[in-house]
Amino acid sequence: MPIRIGSNVASINAGRHLDKNSADFALRIERLSSGLRINRGADDAAGLSVSEGMRAELKGMKQAVSNAEQGVSLIQLAEGSLNEVSAMLGRLRELAVQSANSTLNDENRGSLAAEFNQLIAEIDRIGNSTRYNGNNLLTGFGNLVEQDPAVSTALNGFTGATEVDISGAMPGTYTFTDTSNTDNQITLSIDLPDGTQLSQAIDVGPTLDREVQGGTGRNLVATGTTFVANFDRLGVSVTLVGPDVDKGNTAQRSQTAAPDFSGLDPTATESNIIIGDRVAIIDPAVDATLDAVAKKLQDAVVGLDPPVSVELNTETGDSFYPSEIQINANGHPLTDVGNILNLSGGNSYSDGRLDGKKIFIDDAGGGGLFQVGPSGDPNDRIALNIGDMRATGNELNLNGISVANQESSRQAIARIDTAILVVSRQRGDLGAVQNRLQFTSSNLGNAIQNLQAAEAAIRDADIAEEISQFSRAQILSQAATAMVTQANALPQNALQLLQ
Structure with a gap:
């Protein structure tokens, strides 16, 4: 190899390898410190695009789990109130049956009517006051x-x-x-x-x-x-x-x-x-x-x-x-x-x-729609419709019933029976939606786990491989540094020839 002073090709070559090994060494440090294989688009453009989409979907799914849980809470609140309404309807029917009996006089029926009217008013009050986050649930929800x-x-x-x-x-x-x-x-x-x-x-x-x-x-x-x-x-x-x-x-x-x-x-x-x-x-x-x-x-x-x-x-x-x-x-x-x-x-x-x-x-x-998925697709929504459960509302339709006499008491029995069926049907519907939301939440948890694993396979760093590559890059960087030093010393040989 000729000895030259103007151009130290060996030093340039060693320096080039030093830069390459140093960059690889820095990359391994970044991946090991972040735990990610992809930290920027340049690392893997396609992988970054897929990973970001999965991350957005994961965030939506996690929020959907929270939405489903809140939906269950809403239904439990409504169903709990309807449970009390059912109990009061049972008592109203009991009073109507008692009032329909010929052994009672008008004064007796007046006493029954006092409780009867109070229960009607209480059913209305429950309907008007049952709210979740300010939303009325029993005046019609849907x-x-x-x-x-x-x-x-x-x-x-x-x-x-x-x-x-x-x-x-x-x-x-x-x-x-x-x-x-x-x-x-x-x-x-x-x-x-x-x-x-x-x-x-x-x-x-x-x-x-x-x-x-x-x-x-x-x-x-x-x-x-x-x-x-x-x-x-x-x-x-x-x-x-x-x-x-x-x-x-x-x-x-x-x-x-x-x-x-x-x-x-x-x-x-x-x-x-x-x-x-x-x-x-x-x-x-x-x-x-x-x-x-x-x-x-x-x-x-x-x-x-x-x-x-x-x-x-x-x-x-x-x-x-x-x-x-x-x-x-x-x-x-x-x-x-x-x-x-x-x-x-x-x-x-x-x-x-x-x-x-x-x-x-x-x-x-x-109102009445639970967002239980990460997208705007209709399949990611569950509808809940609750009728007007007030006593004077369209569903129960107890407005005007009384136990003032035998005939009105008999008519009240029939309308109360219908109201009981309506409330029971509504509670059944609520229970069905609640069970669906709970299964939806469970399914979302499983989907989140699997999607997280898929996203990790694309974006997360393989620590074992990265440590191996880190050690390799570290050794090569040290060796390249030493060789740059040696290559820089080669022109000194020309001085010895000139002496």
């Missing part, structure tokens, strides 16, 4: 809906509205049309988010055309969840926006998408018109006529707070002649939502045809 401000229609310069409660309905578009040749029948067409189309014929009662004669203070009161309007060739579309339909659950889809509709035949008395026991026009001066073509839709979906505010409009030429008329729903006047049909001057009003008019309803908050 597809909460609110007024859609986009729905605003004028009736000859006046605005009218009606309220209806909705819960537990699958998202989709529900269209009611009078296309049947059969009297008192409308067709429900359902378009679900997955493209499924369903159709159901609904038998309904006759319509009610109202004429209010003079005076002030006329009230049309709608209680419960009954929704009443004149359905003369009615086309109504109800759009629910919320969780998508579970495409793999045909049975649930069919059951929820085709709710139970029923019509109630109106009956007239001298002073009022009552449809079932839910809706009445109460005024001694009210005259009314029944029109066989009209339609009535009841209990499309059952009750939650806040109620839905829905506005209907009539075709041009429909007349609203004023009396002081207020339309109420669930006992709340429409002034609560800023819309009231309040007419002045004149003495009557009538509803015309409502062809093709629509009702739009938005999901207000997605």
